[in-house]
Amino acid sequence: MAIQSINPYLILGGRTDDALAFYHDALGAEVIALNRFGDVDGSCPEAMRERVMHAELQLGAARIMLSDGPADAPTAGGAVSIAVRFDDAAQIRRGFERLSVDGTVIQPLFDSPWGTLFGVVVDRFGVSWMLDCTKT
Template sequence: MAIKAATPYFILNGRTEQAIALYQRALGAKLETLQRFGDVNQSCPAAMKSRVMHAMLRVDDATLMMSDGPNEEAPPRGGSVSVALTIDDPDQARRCFDALATNGQVIQALIDAPWGGLFGVVCDEFGISWMFNSARVKSS
């Protein structure tokens, strides 16, 4: 069992599309995924529907992920970048999540996410935001 990736995740407070255009132009990034809040949740407020919930860019072998975030206020505690961890074992993901939460703050408890993963966000005691994604355990 190992951590499979550590990927920067930019929370851009309504500026994701501008950032995508810049990274495409400046870095030759290729847009691989773009989901809006309204694509995933039709009952979200009208002002949220067109905001980018998640975007993924490929720059050669590197991945950049980003979101407008849920509002246009100041970036969340920990700045505007989160480290997105993909962990292949859900039990290990829970252990790591809980360890970082001990003296930190749970932003999003671990949940069964709509894309089929186990997902959660925690801000550690140093103000670093960590996003966890792991496969779910299949029921027998």
């Protein structure tokens, strides 16, 4: 059996709708799947009906999955970053700037010694992003 893909799955504790709009604006991500708990389980508690059970974002050739998770889902995890490679310097600058809004810049974009424009930002949802773009 061969692994076909590995996708980050973000559990956002009730903030998935905001994250979907934010990542669309920041990175041009497109929602390709969205299911709410109430769509799938008619017997779920009223407070859970509008929470996102599963969503998928398409970012270029990559996918990120997201969920609000159950009401008591822990939202903290290990040290994980989503690494994104761009092919356009203007696009990386735009994405970095937008991800930084209400977030924390860990490493401002800079001309790295390994030949890329590189930066790290933790967005307002606590997701760490490592962005780079080959310098041309």
